[in-house]
Amino acid sequence: MIKTENLTKIFKQKKEKKKSFLFKRKTDIKAVDNITLEIEAGTVFGLIGPNGAGKTTLVKILSTLIIPNQGKAWVNGYDISKEDQKVRASIGIATGTERSFYFRLSGWQNLWFFGVLQGIKSFELKNRIEVLMKSVDLYSEKDKQFMQYSLGEKRKLDLVRCLLTDPPVFFLDEPTTSIDPHSAIKIREKIRELKDRGKTLILVTHNLDEAEKLCDRIGIMDKGRLVKEGSLNFLKEETKTKRVYLKLEKLPTDDLLEKFKLFGEIKNSKENREIEIFLSDGEKLSQLLELVNSQKIEIESINTQQLSLEEIFLKYTGNEKT
Amino acid sequence: MTKPTAFIYRGIITMFSYRTAMVLQILSMFISTASFYFLAKLVGFQENNPYLAQYGGNYMVFLIIGIIFQSFVSVSQSSFSQTIRNEQYMGTLESLLLSRTPLYQILTYSSLWTFIFTVINTGVILAIAVVVFKVELNINLLASTIILFLSIVSLAGIGMISAGVIMVTKQGDPISWFISIISAFLSGVYYPIEVLPKFLKGLALLLPNTHALIALRQTLINHYSIWQVKDQIIILLVFAFITIPLGIIAFRKGFDRARKEGTLSYY
Numbered sequence: 385m386i387k388t389e390n391l392t393k394i395f396k397q398k399k400e401k402k403k404s405f406l407f408k409r410k411t412d413i414k415a416v417d418n419i420t421l422e423i424e425a426g427t428v429f430g431l432i433g434p435n436g437a438g439k440t441t442l443v444k445i446l447s448t449l450i451i452p453n454q455g456k457a458w459v460n461g462y463d464i465s466k467e468d469q470k471v472r473a474s475i476g477i478a479t480g481t482e483r484s485f486y487f488r489l490s491g492w493q494n495l496w497f498f499g500v501l502q503g504i505k506s507f508e509l510k511n512r513i514e515v516l517m518k519s520v521d522l523y524s525e526k527d528k529q530f531m532q533y534s535l536g537e538k539r540k541l542d543l544v545r546c547l548l549t550d551p552p553v554f555f556l557d558e559p560t561t562s563i564d565p566h567s568a569i570k571i572r573e574k575i576r577e578l579k580d581r582g583k584t585l586i587l588v589t590h591n592l593d594e595a596e597k598l599c600d601r602i603g604i605m606d607k608g609r610l611v612k613e614g615s616l617n618f619l620k621e622e623t624k625t626k627r628v629y630l631k632l633e634k635l636p637t638d639d640l641l642e643k644f645k646l647f648g649e650i651k652n653s654k655e656n657r658e659i660e661i662f663l664s665d666g667e668k669l670s671q672l673l674e675l676v677n678s679q680k681i682e683i684e685s686i687n688t689q690q691l692s693l694e695e696i697f698l699k700y701t702g703n704e705k706t
Numbered sequence: 707m708t709k710p711t712a713f714i715y716r717g718i719i720t721m722f723s724y725r726t727a728m729v730l731q732i733l734s735m736f737i738s739t740a741s742f743y744f745l746a747k748l749v750g751f752q753e754n755n756p757y758l759a760q761y762g763g764n765y766m767v768f769l770i771i772g773i774i775f776q777s778f779v780s781v782s783q784s785s786f787s788q789t790i791r792n793e794q795y796m797g798t799l800e801s802l803l804l805s806r807t808p809l810y811q812i813l814t815y816s817s818l819w820t821f822i823f824t825v826i827n828t829g830v831i832l833a834i835a836v837v838v839f840k841v842e843l844n845i846n847l848l849a850s851t852i853i854l855f856l857s858i859v860s861l862a863g864i865g866m867i868s869a870g871v872i873m874v875t876k877q878g879d880p881i882s883w884f885i886s887i888i889s890a891f892l893s894g895v896y897y898p899i900e901v902l903p904k905f906l907k908g909l910a911l912l913l914p915n916t917h918a919l920i921a922l923r924q925t926l927i928n929h930y931s932i933w934q935v936k937d938q939i940i941i942l943l944v945f946a947f948i949t950i951p952l953g954i955i956a957f958r959k960g961f962d963r964a965r966k967e968g969t970l971s972y973y
Contacts (some may be wrong), residue, residue: 395967406763433789441968448965449803449804449965450966450970451972452967472803472806473806475804477804481797481971484798484799484800485801486716487796488720488724489719489720493719497712498714498801498805500707500708500712501712501802501805501806501812502805502807503806503807504708505943506707540746545801549806558818649829
């Protein structure tokens with residue numbers, strides 16, 4: 385349904401150092417770096433990554449708003465370079481910006497305007513707007529000017545607009561960022577509903593809990609690269625780091641603590657018998673236990689855990705604990 | 707509702723939401739018409755003025771037609787780029803481009819309300835001039851409409867080039883600025899081109915606006931037929947055939963460059 389091959393986008397960015405009185409030097413920034421990806425129909429694909437990782441640029445390339453420097457991509461089977469009109473007709477996009485509507489028009493008038501542009505007949509459009517606005521609890525605010533909408537209402541309106549044509553593919557860029565929990569729940573319900581109806585979604589989000597709950601697969605982007613991609617279980621298994629809780633019968637010696645550090649980052653204090661170790665390689669657990677035994681210290685309890693998505697995210701984006 | 711109607715509907719709602727601006731705009735229509743009247747009164751009715759003789763010697767008629775035409779010139783040249791600029795500023799350009807409406811339709815329909823408003827605006831000025839200030843016109847409606855339409859179409863090509871430039875520069879439209887200034891200065895808006903020095907007159911004749919204005923005055927004042935203004939019609943057609951394809955190419959290039967640079971949503 386969505387496929388990319390070595391997709392790359394380089395932007396020329398002005399540097400502070402001036403070349404002359406008027407012109408600044410330009411430098412190349414790789415916003416999207418050689419991304420190859422395949423998303424099957426009916427999948428919710430979460431795209432996570434730090435600010436500036438290239439998530440929005442990737443979505444804009446796939447929605448034909450940005451032309452890539454190299455590589456190819458297909459959305460709903462259409463080539464983004466050669467069949468841009470067909471790609472646009474196949475997608476619904478919620479850009480996540482606050483400025484993509486006409487401020488002086490009401491919510492209803494805005495949806496009506498964009499609906500007509502999508503070629504939806506008047507009678508059908510009226511029904512759709514009504515049903516969709518009601519489904520996200522926005523109908524009572526339909527006659528309010530867009531500029532008077534709250535942030536949550538703006539996000540809901542953005543979502544309703546991209547649902548108007550009921551396309552097979554959706555790009556949702558941070559649909560729940562900065563909005564209240566009630567509105568966020570409504571939007572997540574809508575996403576689940578789309579998933580149940582077999583739609584393909586790319587969900588760009590900073591909310592990792594949301595990504596865990598909603599996405600079938602997750603892609604982690606950093607500095608333009610897709611550094612890791614797969615289901616949540618796959619990501620957890622692929623990430624060798626494991627969190628190990630050890631409770632010792634007595635306080636560990638300084639020497640033992642130093643040796644623990646060779647296995648990964650440790651969290652404890654000298655006065656604590658409970659030690660949390662981020663084992664950089666889960667398979668070394670047996671070696672760790674042998675080490676404790678060799679020190680003639682009994683282990684009262686042991687508990688191992690896989691990393692959370694947040695920890696996996698931090699690991700792959702250069703801010704890992706281990 | 708059709709797509710063009712949707713754009714007009716949006717234009718009307720937006721305009722009516724700025725009530726003060728709307729009232730001031732209507733007021734300025736009356737004031738500018740009165741200004742033309744007093745200016746013409748100062749210059750006076752000059753039947754024997756060789757420059758004005760072919761227009762019946764009435765400077766007010768000459769001036770009002772020039773001003774009305776200039777309104778269309780500036781709308782034709784700047785409405786496309788202004789549309790792009792407004793959409794960039796509002797942040798709605800990407801949403802429009804993502805719709806199932808082709809780019810050129812968006813550009814054309816977005817300018818519709820501005821054209822309609824200009825027709826209303828100039829119509830009111832003309833009506834005030836005729837009813838209140840007793841300006842005498844002998845209009846050949848068909849010929850005048852054809853000349854005006856061809857002027858708009860031929861200048862729309864330049865407007866599209868401007869829109870292509872705005873796609874990239876975001877603010878600052880040198881093409882529209884240059885044509886508007888040159889048009890007001892050389893094409894005979896405020897004075898007949900016969901008063902210009904020979905070399906400037908030669909330059910004036912290179913502008914389609916000059917020919918359009920000559921023909922428009924003759925069809926509005928002297929009831930000239932289409933046949934009598936055929937030379938100007940041919941010039942405008944030739945100009946349209948050159949500028950429209952150029953405009954389409956330039957706009958497409960500007961649009962693609964903004965997509966390459968990732969700056970479609972910038973303003």
